[in-house]
Amino acid sequence: MATKTKKRKIARKLLHKYRLVVLNEDTFEERFAIKLTRLNVFIIGSLCTILLITGTIFLIAFTSLREFIPGYSSTALKKKATELHYKTDSLQRVLDLNEQYYASIKRVLTGDVSDVEFNRDSIVDASSLDPSELNLSPSKEDSLLRDVVDKEDKYNVFESNLSNTNFVLFPPVNGTISEPFDLKVKHYAVDIVVPKDTPVKSTADGTVIFSEWTAQTGYVIIVEHSGELISVYKHNATLTKQQGDLVKAGEVIAMAGNTGELSTGPHLHFELWNRGYPVNPTNFIEF
Template sequence: MSAKRLKRQEIKQKLFTKSRIVLLNEETFEEIFSLKLNLMNVFVGLTSISIVMIALTTYIIAFTPLREYIPGYASTQLKREATRNAIASDSLQKVINENEAYLASIKKVLTGDLETAKLSRDSIVAPEQANAEAPELAPSKEELKLREQVALEDKYNVFEKAGPRVSQVLFAPVKGIITEKYNSRNKHFAVDISVAKDTPIKSVASGTVVFADWTPTNGNVVIMRHNDGLISVYKHAASITKDQGDTVRSGEVIALAGNTGTQSTGVHLHFELWKDGYPIDPTQFIDFE
């Protein structure tokens, strides 16, 4: 018989050899409790108890609120608040992206980086909002009849007056001689007013400065946003007295006239006026001379 086989038999004999555990009364030596065991029973019992303890601990950690008291595990309330904050942050980021796209579109339109053929009413709106198509609503028979009745009444109304496109009074930015008028055919969407150097340039209406910086082609440029979708642009200034984000009142000085930028041909103010994304002739609303 080999040594390995003898060793296995010895180990097997030790594992299955029964032992008796007896509990005796110390004074009378009366047997109170006795238990027969072997090493295999002890091993199986300890293994079973360990498996049950591991399973119970896993259940407590995974499916009960007691895991909040274990270091390293976050509470359910904290997770809910974190989820709520993440959703709020995502919404705020979306609003910020839309505002940035809005300001970038204004800058492209008013600094001449966008072709005239591509201009539309939605040219200064964020792309996500501009792509939304309006539903087609067909008028009913009653609406068509009412339109015909109103058209007949207005046809002979001698007191009817056309309303202006701009509902507010505009202040003249400078007083001077117009050297080049507004001409949409030649893509000159502005009026050029000849003035003396460092003449104060004033805001045509109350509003907010959305752009105030230097550009290579137009020099110092100021762009202001007013009420009713109105935007005014002032180019070729010698210096700027306002910063982006400033709130300006009507007639307040925002820059000084100059001759900056590669497209400037002399000391003058290049003034543009936009309404709902469309250029309009400033001389229809402002007297420059």
């Protein structure tokens, strides 16, 4: 009974009606009045609080106001950060490639390469074969391939292939060889004695990839040619070309001299490199 009585009292308090009146202070005229109960006030207050919280959440979550809250970042900043990340990654790759390229050039300048032994006997044997003893008659597949290639060349307006059979190296200078090419002592060049300020010419068409002063070899210029061929010219008095210049075969790129700690007199230190390996220049050039 006591519990029921207590519940009834609570229900009466919640449902007991009150009147909220707004009066004019001077005339005591009733301007506004509303009937309320404690239950109505609690329900209305709860609904207003829920609506206020929900509206605040939506306002922050779906508008730019969230950028002012610590821990949130704007979409523009995320986009810029992503773009910077990709640019940094691309720049890092370019730097890695440049470092590898400069490292290979440094090995060429310092002569830090492995020796390559060529079997000259096999070359001599191949050149001494009698063509009449060989079976040079084309096979059926070869004949069909020749017909296809002939038709492609006949109706193709543009050249699809360039032959390197006419690739000729131009002598950079003409003089006496004072020190020949020798792999055993790691002398990957020929030293050609010439008067000072003798024009040094490019051995073939190419691009200047290095044109600087070095303490040991003086003024050095390196030209990259087609077919992965690189020519090196050291101990020059002056350089007439800069890095990035395009040169033709026989074009003057430097003046011979006696610069650098390793120089013993006016001469040209000339090197040839093919695919990273030293090549004897006298095999291809008549000095």
